Amino acid sequence: MCLGVPGKIVETYKKDGLHMAKVDFGGIFREACLDYVPEAKVGEYCIIHVGFAISLLSETEALETLELLRQIGAIEEELGTELT
Amino acid sequence: MKYVTEYRDAALVKNVIEEIRRTVTRPWTLMEICGGQTHAIVRHGIDQLLPPEIELVHGPGCPVCVTPLELIDKALAIASQPNVIFCSYGDMLRVPGSGRDLFSVKAQGGDVRVVYSPLDAVALAEKNPDKQVVFFAIGFETTAPPNVMSVLQAQRLGLKNYSVLVSHVRVPPAMKAILGSPHNRVQGFLLAGHVNAVMGYHEYPPFLEEFQIPMVVTGFEPLDIVQGILMTVQLLEAGKIEIGNAYSRAVTFEGLKPAQDTIHKVFMECDRTWRGIGEIPMSGWCLRPEFDEFNAEKRFNVGDIHTKESPLCIAGQILQGLKKPHDCPAFGKECTTENPLGATMVSSEGACAAYYKYGR
Numbered sequence: 001m002c003l004g005v006p007g008k009i010v011e012t013y014k015k016d017g018l019h020m021a022k023v024d025f026g027g028i029f030r031e032a033c034l035d036y037v038p039e040a041k042v043g044e045y046c047i048i049h050v051g052f053a054i055s056l057l058s059e060t061e062a063l064e065t066l067e068l069l070r071q072i073g074a075i076e077e078e079l080g081t082e083l084t
Numbered sequence: 085m086k087y088v089t090e091y092r093d094a095a096l097v098k099n100v101i102e103e104i105r106r107t108v109t110r111p112w113t114l115m116e117i118c119g120g121q122t123h124a125i126v127r128h129g130i131d132q133l134l135p136p137e138i139e140l141v142h143g144p145g146c147p148v149c150v151t152p153l154e155l156i157d158k159a160l161a162i163a164s165q166p167n168v169i170f171c172s173y174g175d176m177l178r179v180p181g182s183g184r185d186l187f188s189v190k191a192q193g194g195d196v197r198v199v200y201s202p203l204d205a206v207a208l209a210e211k212n213p214d215k216q217v218v219f220f221a222i223g224f225e226t227t228a229p230p231n232v233m234s235v236l237q238a239q240r241l242g243l244k245n246y247s248v249l250v251s252h253v254r255v256p257p258a259m260k261a262i263l264g265s266p267h268n269r270v271q272g273f274l275l276a277g278h279v280n281a282v283m284g285y286h287e288y289p290p291f292l293e294e295f296q297i298p299m300v301v302t303g304f305e306p307l308d309i310v311q312g313i314l315m316t317v318q319l320l321e322a323g324k325i326e327i328g329n330a331y332s333r334a335v336t337f338e339g340l341k342p343a344q345d346t347i348h349k350v351f352m353e354c355d356r357t358w359r360g361i362g363e364i365p366m367s368g369w370c371l372r373p374e375f376d377e378f379n380a381e382k383r384f385n386v387g388d389i390h391t392k393e394s395p396l397c398i399a400g401q402i403l404q405g406l407k408k409p410h411d412c413p414a415f416g417k418e419c420t421t422e423n424p425l426g427a428t429m430v431s432s433e434g435a436c437a438a439y440y441k442y443g444r
Contacts, residue, residue: 026085051201
């Protein structure tokens with residue numbers, strides 16, 4: 001139910017007074033409402049839930065998290081021993 | 085797919101699980117609130133990869149599961165009426181009411197339709213001015229912004245044939261009910277990331293003080309989940325009562341202000357009965373009186389509902405994290421995904437359906 005899927009905004013337009021977008025989910029295109037993330041621009045990624053963007057994804061935060069998680073293993077590898 | 089593939093990186097997930105193994109020194113019981121996370125955990129086998137000290141219990145975050153039987157019976161009564169197009173998210177169709185489900189109403193000639201978005205239901209109302217279109221507005225905080233927007237959009241379009249049957253629930257009062265129970269075993273929470281995408285996590289600090297329990301905002305991909313578990317275990321081992329955020333690409337402390345404002349414009353807090361659990365004070369949202377004309381319970385006369393629950397089903401205890409699906413004598417016997425006795429066996433977020441589907 002609370003399933004949300006990240007998609008890339010490829011086009012924005014107005015429809016019946018709502019701020020809408022065409023969103024690319026890895027090659028599948030669907031319409032979504034952007035009224036709750038009015039700052040979202042073409043090329044940016046949002047979490048889409050039942051046809052609505054509920055979060056504008058932060059690339060900076062995403063990269064920082066991944067880097068942090070990659071470092072977890074790397075430190076032990078460098079030291080050649082398991083940290084306790 | 086960007087923002088998906090990199091969070092399913094098996095090597096990285098393994099790294100994080102190794103780190104959990106190194107961090108943990110004693111048994112801890114964590115609860116993931118959201119049923120979507122329960123399914124991801126069981127589907128990817130995360131529960132089996134964790135060190136034995138970590139037990140995950142599954143929370144009540146399955147809106148289909150907790151929608152009260154009385155409202156399902158009301159939905160069945162409305163959907164059976166002539167001249168009604170009854171719209172619902174797909175998961176609700178097989179949830180057993182007192183004796184039947186929405187699928188059987190459809191089989192008997194009722195016009196029951198599955199919609200992807202509540203705006204699809206509004207479009208149906210626009211196209212069918214001679215029919216009453218009713219949308220079954222269920223869900224947690226995540227689904228509230230779409231559902232309330234459908235009401236505002238129907239109002240904007242001047243539609244007189246659109247209404248919503250509301251069964252909205254909120255996470256914080258449910259957490260409070262779980263933590264306040266004398267049987268509570270939960271020592272740390274993985275918060276439901278998409279609820280927090282909408283609501284932020286500013287509602288939770290009072291819980292830290294009251295219940296002395298750490299919690300971490302957690303996403304839905306395998307890497308998100310193991311990161312959420314790692315951060316919770318780190319807090320527990322260090323004796324820190326704090327809130328962490330393991331889903332910072334999607335969640336901020338404040339949340340989505342325009343969505344929160346719109347929810348509060350249309351909904352107000354109310355008491356809500358959770359199926360299998362009972363009434364939790366102020367745990368729901370319902371329509372404000374100024375939106376009465378869109379309230380399906382007021383538009384349709386559906387009084388005289390007598391509910392009847394399966395005597396075998398223990399979904400209520402499962403939803404509170406007190407029991408696991410295989411503790412139920414009916415699990416996989418009288419109750420299967422083909423013939424569900426309770427909603428937890430139906431929903432793609434129900435713990436019983438996850439255990440049955442992935443062979444736990």
